[in-house]
Amino acid sequence: MKRNIFNTKALKLAVSAAAVLTLAACGGASPDAGAAALTYELTKNTPAPTGELDKLTWSLYAEPYSLDYAYAFDFPDNQVLANTCESLLRLNSDMSVSPGLATKFENPTPNSWVYTIRENVKFHDGTTLNADDVVASLNRHLDPAIGSFWYSAFANVTSIEKTSANQVTITTSKPDAILNESLAGAPGVIDSAATFQKYGADYGNAAGGVNCTGPFELKKWQSGERLSFERFADYWDKDLAPKAKELEFVIMTDPVARVNALKSGEIDGGWMVPSNAIGELNASGAGKVFFGTNSAVQSLIVTNPEGPLGNPEVRKALLMSIDRTGLVAAAEAGYAKRTNALTAESVWGAADKATQQAAFAELTDYPYDIEAAAKIIEEQGVAGQEITITTAPMGNNFAVVAQATAAAAESIGLKATINTVTPNAYTALFSDPEARKGTDLVYTNWYLSIGDPQEMFSILRAGDFSNYGNFADPAFDKVVNEALGTIDTNKRFAKSLEAQKILNAQLPWLPLYEVPTILWMNDKITGASPSVNHLYYPWAAQIGAK
């Protein structure tokens, strides 16, 4: 029989707890109470370091799914991978690209790209990079047995061949305007051909690992705990020679524990610190939060075209019922910007000024208007119909967006159910159609890997792997296909503008807000550039002692 653990001492404990409650209540409103959208400055570069570090420790909110670049499709995977594996091109902090493992790239014909491979680059095992490694690495994306998550970047590729000792040519079936830029991200990562053979199925996982050319070499991956790296002495880019002798990523899934570790100095830094902790972190005096360029938009993916949200008018009504300005305050503590687009302003940087402006100014706004939204629901005859919002316990923003959306749906006459799944099950929503069954809406923080909105638009074409709600609009597909085949930047962006407007009218995903890239560094370190390019650029090599 269970022991009665409660006695009069428990009563005293309860009284003590009540006292704590009273004291807490007397503390009054919190720093983010009633917060509206905040103004925050974007930082391009933090001050250069003055010395070396013995060890740099970094927080990860989740364990990487894989360090195999073919499956590196999320924030944790890529921010780790970027420091140990490199791509043919480099993504800069302003989303432009520059040479990486390829010293030169040319587009001699509309359907071919030629890459000149950098010489005297060493892999971590001491072998030298050559064109065969590049061919082997890129061809993995075309191999159905591999099932690369980045296959869509290579959808138009017909061959990848070594065309001279240090040259690789990619041939496409039709002009592909974003293929080249894609090679600055995970699709362009190069590892040695021998390593694929050596590790086989264990390539990129905790048992196998990787053998790339980046500034840090993977030494140990303790699954569920940490990934340890050492700086690579033979790293080819002397301008990016690592200042830290060791680099350690610590996996901390609990946001409270993570924030406390950052405040205490146990962990030196982290990307994507919870927005609602920014005030507390800055107030701690232990370091500073920086904001940088981001390519991500937070949105709600409509995943069920058969449900009430299959109707664009209902989607419009739902968007109008969501207080997006309030959501910025509640979900992101004000560190975000309400948007009507599914692309961030940063990915329009290559467009001319007029197009850049039109891409956002000419969009229809969907103001917060419960009455008008409820009227649409009534007119469309879907009042009382049910929608299911699937979310996961992955942070304050997930909980707030899911519940605020459910409340908004209820307020206009729909019935809303929240289905909370594990983080792994949530991840499966993006790869497994079966996992999406019964789900109408999924919240996402969707980032682009290149500075071109076509990366976003291309996934919403009929039949695309990431077109989760089977959105189909022939006019949209036509303009996107034309844009993808248009190498001329201005002409392509003009077509992108058309695509942006179609999505704004059709709302296959409901745009909510844009967030900046958020970086925390404690007061002992400096050097990183806060930008979304940390997913593909060896950012940890920049960090050293203050």
Added chain:
Amino acid sequence: MSIQAAPRLPLKRQSLHKTRWGLVISIGFLALVLIAAIFAPLVAPFSPAAVDLLRVNSGPTPQHWLGTDALGRDILSRMVYGSRTALTGPIVVVLASTILGLLSGLWAGWAGGKIDAIISRIFDIVLAFPALLLAILAVALFGKGLIAPVIAMSIAYTPYIGRLTRQLVATEKNRQYVAAYKVQGFSAPWIATRAVMPNVLGVVGSQTTQNFGYVLVELAALSFLGLGIQAPKADWGNMINEGQAALVSGNFLPALIPSIAVVLVVVAVNSVGGWLSDKLGDPFA
């Protein structure tokens, strides 16, 4: 010849004079929670689902006495509505497990022999599984919510009552008044249910109140894990879970208030259970 009423177990003299205030406060507090649960729509100042995104984690204000949560919902209103699920689950579990436990324990204790052995082994098997584990298994099989965990916990708590009842009945059936009933030709079911059962109800009732506290904590834990009552419905376990996110911004109230409520209800229920136990004494002493 007439049969005298079956003797009741002796009541202990009230000796814990100094704990009376604790008892009074406990009963008063439980009454308050019960009233809040029954009359929630009249007591709660706001709808528990009313979202105000521009007034999140506000801390106590004249409008929101206990402040607001991460969605700007009134914490007091959610506490009031949350008391409904906080009490409903444990009440159903306690009632179901008590009825099942009394019947099975009575049968085992009265019949003895093989029946006693079989029922006792079933109790042993069920006791080998923690109630929370059974509840999680039920959720995995039948889905999230209150129904599956409540059924699982009703089964899990039955042996606690059943074993106690069995032991009490096994002692009672050897008493003289039972022999007297038998001599007078009363049937075994009649003696067991009409004469013996009332004698064990007091002690079982004491155990039941203690079980209530455990069940409340376990159901709150289940909701905390996201397996019980689902958001956005107000529930104390859910509120603790959701309130965690606000801890990083220094807002303790959304998580602390429901946590304290769980502690206070459990302490109050156990205080009442302890008093009952004292009043009824230890039947095996």
